[in-house]
Amino acid sequence: MESTGKTPALKVSEIFLSLQGESSRVGLPTVFVRLTGCPLRCVWCDTAYAFAGGQTMSLPAILAEVTVAARDVGRVCVTGGEPLAQAACLPLLSALCDAGHSVSLETSGALDIGQVDARVARVVDIKAPGSGESDRNRWQNLALLTANDELKFVLKDRSDYEWARRLIEERQLAALCPLLFSPVDDDLPAATLADWLVADRLPVRFQLQLHKILWGKLRGR
Template sequence: MARPDSVRLTEIFFSLQGESSRVGLPTVFIRLTGCPLRCGYCDSEYAFYGGETWHFDRILDEVAKHPTRTVCVTGGEPLAQRNCLPLLTALCDAGYSVSLETSGAMPIGEVDPRVSRIVDLKTPGSGEVDKNCWDNLPLLTAQDELKFVLTSEADYQWARQQVEQHQLAGRCPVLFSPVWQGVSPTDLAGWIVRDGLPVRMQVQLHKILWGEKPGV
């Protein structure tokens, strides 16, 4: 049984944030191991299995080696590990500005309120739309963000419907992201402008800079 102050970890690395409103910021990424979802476009399948057990003090020591106060906990699906919650709190207590990238399939209500929760609401094109935890939507605040990864114009229309039906743009920033080397960013930009949708389009900066590989 894992200690209450440890998690299963795939990697820690220092790079630029490639997504969300923090895009471009030097960030330490803590990638936890494991995920209950199998999205068709997943770019972190290497984090599904394996990993190594790290205690929180070791993680904090490693994070402190890098010249930033910005940390992102990601996966896999970090909330699939119960000890992710106390890890987030430990990072906040240490004075870091912490974001959490989560699939939206796990409840976010117990996440430390100091954490910015980046929730990825799964579209039909992901193959995992039935895993969405819809109870998360009312919990989102202005410091959180909701992301849709779009595989097609049909996904775009579905996401647009969710934004309008649940009045999501009035709750938190909403991000529309094209699947890497899938939906044309130019097409997505055109759809958003055409419809005057109150969302922010994003592309994955880290992949533009370094390609699709671990550790960036």
């Protein structure tokens, strides 16, 4: 965590208004606060530009920019990178909630989510083997999940799918919170994953990244 004087500060990659592209909130206008930095290096990562760079901003400065961007919207998603890699992410989340926003957090699942403000909806990844980072999954997080949270699997191939299917059954994940399955762009055809889900009747929500369908890989959308 950096600080500006005595005020906590964060390294911010970008702040922008768009449509939520994933999760149960898909399609809703949302302000995104993308924080810089991530300790993971998933082979299919689509936000590698957030690994470094950005600008240092104080909490009041972030809140002020979000207030303007979120006018008549009221929804904020803190994402990355891995936002929890910055200690000041925790007070940022609480401050956004205090300001009256409906707040969600997108996190890799590799770091402890236990200190996240209870008002925040946590969208937690479970990294499949095809990501190259499955050994970083923090399984202790599963015991902290509530019905307000979501677990997200990004799947590269049939092997990833079978791994996730077994995990859901063995750990009874559907009883914890909603589950999301997404295909990796250019590796797993969306229709193929959809066919597998239908055939196996899995208790998951199939999702595509709406923002990429609309705008491709354009930043800030």
